Amino acid sequence: xxxxxxxxxxxxxxxxxxxxxxxxxxxxxxxxxxxxxxxxxxxxxxxxxxxxxxxxxxxxxxxxxxxxxxxxxxxxxxxxxxxxxxxxxxxxxxxxxxxxxxxxxxxxxxxxxxxxxxxxxxxxxxxxxxxxxxxxxxxxxxxxxxxxxxxxxxxxxxxxxxxxxxxxxxxxxxxxxxxxxxxxxxxxxxxxxxxxxxxxxxxxxxxxxxxxxxxxxxxxxxxxxxxxxxxxxxxxxxxxxxxxxxxxxxxxxxxxxxxxxxxxxxxxxxxxxxxxxxxxxxxxxxxxxxxxxxxxxxxxxxxxxx
Numbered sequence: 001x002x003x004x005x006x007x008x009x010x011x012x013x014x015x016x017x018x019x020x021x022x023x024x025x026x027x028x029x030x031x032x033x034x035x036x037x038x039x040x041x042x043x044x045x046x047x048x049x050x051x052x053x054x055x056x057x058x059x060x061x062x063x064x065x066x067x068x069x070x071x072x073x074x075x076x077x078x079x080x081x082x083x084x085x086x087x088x089x090x091x092x093x094x095x096x097x098x099x100x101x102x103x104x105x106x107x108x109x110x111x112x113x114x115x116x117x118x119x120x121x122x123x124x125x126x127x128x129x130x131x132x133x134x135x136x137x138x139x140x141x142x143x144x145x146x147x148x149x150x151x152x153x154x155x156x157x158x159x160x161x162x163x164x165x166x167x168x169x170x171x172x173x174x175x176x177x178x179x180x181x182x183x184x185x186x187x188x189x190x191x192x193x194x195x196x197x198x199x200x201x202x203x204x205x206x207x208x209x210x211x212x213x214x215x216x217x218x219x220x221x222x223x224x225x226x227x228x229x230x231x232x233x234x235x236x237x238x239x240x241x242x243x244x245x246x247x248x249x250x251x252x253x254x255x256x257x258x259x260x261x262x263x264x265x266x267x268x269x270x271x272x273x274x275x276x277x278x279x280x281x282x283x284x285x286x287x288x289x290x291x292x293x294x295x296x297x298x299x300x301x302x303x304x305x306x
Contacts, residue, residue, distance in 0.1 A: 003095050004114050007068025010056045014116065019053040019296035021289065022067070022112035022120040022150070025102040028074070029083040030263040031123065032278065033270075038078035040282050042071070044121070044289045051293030053300075058111045060086060063098035067115045077102065085259050088140045105152065106144035109222065118211065118299055119151045121292035123285050124158035124188045125224065127166030129261065130248060137257070138169065146173035150222040151211055153292040155229050155284040159188040159237075160244055160265045167195060176214075176223045178207065180291065186228035189280045190237040197226065204291065208298035227291050233283035235276060243272045 006014065013020050023044060028037045045055040056068040059077055069077070077083070084101030086094055091107045094100070103111060105125050112120050126139025145152060157166045167185070170177050179185055179197030187193040201207050211223055228234075247268040251257075256264045270278045 003063065003065050004111070005064040005066045006115060007056070007066070007070065009054060010068035010115070013054040017300055019293065019300035020056050020115075020117045020119075021048045021053050021292045021296050022108055022115070022117045023048075023055055023057040023289070024105060024108040024120070024122050025057055025059040025069075025077060026085055026104050027123060027285065028078045029080065029102040030085055031266055032281070033267075034079060036278060036282070038075055040285060041074050041078065043282070044285050047286050047289045048121070048293045051290050051297070053293035053296045055289075056112075056115070056117060058103045058108045060084075060091070060094050060099065060101045060103065062100060063095050065091075065095060065111050065114070067111055067117070085263075088144060105141040106139075109144050109148045109150045109152065112150045113148050118149070119153065119292045119296040121153045121285075121289045123281060123288070124154050124156055125152065126262065127157040127161040127163070128169055130160075130162050132162060132165065135257070137261075142166070142169050142173060142175070145170065145175045145224055146221045148222055149211075149215060149220065151207065151225060151292075151295060152222055153225045153227055153288045153295065155188050155288060156186040156193070156226045157188070158262065159190065159240060160247065160262065160269070163187060163193065163195060167198075170224065171198065173221075175221060176210070178210075178223060178225050180207075180225055180227045182228060185226050187237055187240075188284070189229065189235045189240050189277055191228040191231050191234040193237060201225075204294035204298050207295050211295075211299065225291070225295075227284075227288050229280060229284035230287055233280050235273070235280055240277075243269055243277075246272060
């Protein structure tokens, strides 16, 4: 019995060969406060549609891996409390026990691949946490990128992470890390960083073509597209570094680790910036959704679904 449940809109789009963009749901449950989480989810879906593609927000509901949520389902998820945060390790267990939960980058990639959706837009990927040489706290997102053939459009890894080590792990795993229209990697809230991008591409057509060629060569895994937040919306690294340092110190003093760490840090940074970080987060999510839709259209035009 299949555990995959496509919304009617996504099912029609897939049947007709229309472009589809997968979207994660942890941004609803763990990344933003109410009601901005619901407002942002709706805006991102609207941005995907405005660019000519079909949005497919992913979540697990009552033991079904749902690809595409109705608006009422989005609202219900946005208001839910103590929602499970699902990654590769616990996705199947949640489904098997009839549970519900929000999908991380890794889990959303798995769902997208199962639904034959080749493009996924998110805010920022997980990576190597600061202090990982002692804690070994490294996100499953990195290994998923090396294994699952989905293009992930993001604003880089979340800037709360150890960005140089995250880049090193991605390079070791053979994941193409492609900066969009610039030579340095973006750092989530900041459009640029001191890290040079291993690769650069300047159009959705190039990104789609590289994805098709990788598939033709039999190379496993996806591509990471690092799309900088618009400069008008960014918070420069010089401003963010002390804020991130304070948030990490607060987490350490409170003993917050594991899956609870990233949501805590995002909330704390929101507070420390007086809400400015949240507005930047919303801007980069919308920007990534629009680019992902462009890539999806390029792939659909060539008949490439997955």
